[in-house]
Amino acid sequence: MSISELVCGDGFRRFEGGRITVSDDTSRPFAVVDPSKLELTVESGVKCRLVILHTQPNEMTARIGLEPDAELSVADIYLASTFAEVDVRQKERSVCRFTTVEMQSANVVYGMSLDGVGASCTSDGVFIGSGDDHCVFELTVRHNVSDCTSSSLVKGVVGGRATGEFRGLVYVAPDAQRTDAQQQSRNIESGNDAHIITKPQLEIYADDVRCSHGATVGQIDDDAVFYMRQRGLSEAEARRLQIEGFVGDITMHCPVESLKEPLTDILKTKLEKL
Amino acid sequence: MLIIKNLHARVADKEILKGIDLEVRAGEIHAIMGPNGSGKSTLAGVLAGNEKYTVTEGEVTFEGRDLLAVPVEERARMGLFLGFQYPVEIAGVSMANFMKLAVAERRRYLGEEPLTASEFLRLMREKGAIVELDSKLTSRAVNEGFSGGEKKKNEIFQMAMLDPKLAILDETDSGLDIDALRIVATGVTKLHTAENATVVITHYQRLLDYIVPDYVHVLYNGRIIHSGDKSLALKLEKEGYDWLINDYKE
Numbered sequence: 001m002s003i004s005e006l007v008c009g010d011g012f013r014r015f016e017g018g019r020i021t022v023s024d025d026t027s028r029p030f031a032v033v034d035p036s037k038l039e040l041t042v043e044s045g046v047k048c049r050l051v052i053l054h055t056q057p058n059e060m061t062a063r064i065g066l067e068p069d070a071e072l073s074v075a076d077i078y079l080a081s082t083f084a085e086v087d088v089r090q091k092e093r094s095v096c097r098f099t100t101v102e103m104q105s106a107n108v109v110y111g112m113s114l115d116g117v118g119a120s121c122t123s124d125g126v127f128i129g130s131g132d133d134h135c136v137f138e139l140t141v142r143h144n145v146s147d148c149t150s151s152s153l154v155k156g157v158v159g160g161r162a163t164g165e166f167r168g169l170v171y172v173a174p175d176a177q178r179t180d181a182q183q184q185s186r187n188i189e190s191g192n193d194a195h196i197i198t199k200p201q202l203e204i205y206a207d208d209v210r211c212s213h214g215a216t217v218g219q220i221d222d223d224a225v226f227y228m229r230q231r232g233l234s235e236a237e238a239r240r241l242q243i244e245g246f247v248g249d250i251t252m253h254c255p256v257e258s259l260k261e262p263l264t265d266i267l268k269t270k271l272e273k274l
Numbered sequence: 275m276l277i278i279k280n281l282h283a284r285v286a287d288k289e290i291l292k293g294i295d296l297e298v299r300a301g302e303i304h305a306i307m308g309p310n311g312s313g314k315s316t317l318a319g320v321l322a323g324n325e326k327y328t329v330t331e332g333e334v335t336f337e338g339r340d341l342l343a344v345p346v347e348e349r350a351r352m353g354l355f356l357g358f359q360y361p362v363e364i365a366g367v368s369m370a371n372f373m374k375l376a377v378a379e380r381r382r383y384l385g386e387e388p389l390t391a392s393e394f395l396r397l398m399r400e401k402g403a404i405v406e407l408d409s410k411l412t413s414r415a416v417n418e419g420f421s422g423g424e425k426k427k428n429e430i431f432q433m434a435m436l437d438p439k440l441a442i443l444d445e446t447d448s449g450l451d452i453d454a455l456r457i458v459a460t461g462v463t464k465l466h467t468a469e470n471a472t473v474v475i476t477h478y479q480r481l482l483d484y485i486v487p488d489y490v491h492v493l494y495n496g497r498i499i500h501s502g503d504k505s506l507a508l509k510l511e512k513e514g515y516d517w518l519i520n521d522y523k524e
Contacts, residue, residue, distance in 0.1 A: 230346060231436065232379035
C-alpha cells in the first residue's frame with residue numbers, strides 16, 4: 001500500500017489543512033495531504049502525532065504551537081517538489097520531534113523557537129537527490145529562554161548532478177543559560193557531479209551552555225564496497241546497501257510505526273535511481 | 275584448484291609481487307609466512323580482485339577459469355573467500371541482511387534454490403556455533419562496534435555460511451587473545467574438507483598448532499623463496515628468517 005493510501009485509511013485522522021486545535025490525547029495520528037496552509041495548536045499536556053504528506057508540487061506554510069507540557073511528533077514527507085516554511089513555537093516543557101524525509105527537489109525551511117523554560121525539540125531528517133534535484137534543508141533553532149534542549153541529525157545523499165544543501169543555525173539568547181544544543185549534518189556525495197553544501201552555524205550569547213555542531217561530507221566507502229563484493233554482492237547492490245544503511249536510521253525512527261516500512265521502500269526505490 | 279604462474283603485481287608505481295608460482299589442490303592447507311612488507315597481503319588482495327592492485331604479468335587459474343578476468347563478486351560466488359586482516363565496518367547494514375544477500379548469490383551461482391527464512395535462520399545458528407559467535411552480533415550492523423576477536427570470529431562465521439572452495443585467510447590470527455585464537459583456528463579446521471582448500475597467511479607459528487598445514491611457503495620481496503612442510507614453520511619460529519633471506523636481500 002502506498003503512503004498516500006495508507007494515510008487515507010482508518011489508522012489516521014484526516015484533515016484538510018487550515019486551523020486545528022488538538023485538546024485531547026489521541027492514539028491515531030493526524031494526517032494532512034498537500035496542505036498549503038496549516039495552523040496547529042496542541043493544548044497543554046496533550047500528546048499527538050501528525051503526518052504531513054506532500055505528493056504534488058506545492059507551497060506550504062505551517063504554524064505550529066505547543067502549549068506547556070504538550071508533546072507533538074511529526075513525520076514531514078516530501079514526495080514532490082515543494083516550498084515549505086514550518087514555524088514551531090514551544091512553551092514550557094513541551095516536546096516536539098520532527099522526522100523529515102525529502103525524496104525530491106524541495107526547499108524546506110524550519111524555524112523552531114524554544115520560548116518556554118524546559119522545552120525540547122528534535123529535528124532529524126534525510127534528503128536524497130538524484131538527477132538534477134536540488135534539495136534544501138534549512139533549520140534554525142532559537143533557544144530564547146534557559147534550560148531547553150535541542151538536537152538534530154540531518155543526513156543527505158546526492159547522486160547524478162544533484163545538489164543538496166543543509167543550512168543550520170542554533171541561536172542561544174543572552175539569558176538562555178544551561179542550553180543543550182546539538183546539530184549534525186552528515187552527507188554522502190555519490191559520483192563526481194553531485195554536490196553537498198553544508199553550513200551548520202552557532203550563534204551563542206549565553207555563557208553556561210553545551211552546544212556542538214558538525215558536518216561531514218564523504219564519498220561511498222570503497223573498502224566497504226570491496227568487502228561486500230568479496231562476499232558475492234554486485235557493486236551496485238553494495239553501494240545501495242551502504243547508502244541504505246547510512247540513511248536507514250532516520251526512517252527507522254519515524255514516529256509513526258506504520259510508515260516505517262513504506263518509507264524504507266520509497267527510500268530503496270529512490271536509491272536505485274542514484 | 276588454484277594455479278598461480280609467474281604473477282607480478284604493483285600498487286601505484288611500486289612492484290610488490292615479482293613472480294609468484296603456487297599450486298593449491300583440493301584438500302590441502304597452505305601456510306604463507308614471511309617478514310612484513312614481503313607481499314603476503316598483496317597476494318591475497320590480487321587473488322580476491324582488489325582493484326587497488328594492478329597485475330602486470332602472469333596468470334591465475336581457479337577452478338579451470340582465468341581468475342584475473344573474473345570480477346570480484348563473481349570470484350566470490352565461484353567460491354573464493356578472503357578472510358580480511360581488517361574487516362570493514364558497514365554502518366546500518368545488519369549482519370543477517372548482509373549474509374542473506376551473500377548466501378543467495380552463492381546459491382544462485384551453484385544453481386541451488388534460495389533458502390526459506392527458517393532454513394536461513396537455522397543455517398545462521400548452526401554456523402555461528404562453529405566459532406561460538408554471540409547470536410546478538412548477527413542482528414547488529416556488520417562489524418560495527420565488534421571487538422577485534424569478534425571481527426575475526428565473524429570472518430570465519432561468514433566463511434562457514436558461504437562454504438567456499440578456497441579460503442584465503444589474511445592474518446586471521448592477528449589481534450586475537452589465546453582463547454579467541456583457539457576458537458577461530460578450531461573453526462577453520464572444522465570447515466576443512468577433502469573438497470576445499472585453505473591458504474593461511476600468518477606471522478606466527480602458534481596458529482599452525484591448530485591449523486596444520488601441508489605446505490609452508492616463505493614469501494620474501496615478492497617471491498616465494500622457500501617451501502617446506504609444517505616443520506619449516508617451527509624452524510622459522512626458532513631461527514627467524516635471516517638464514518633464508520640473506521641471499522635475496524636487495
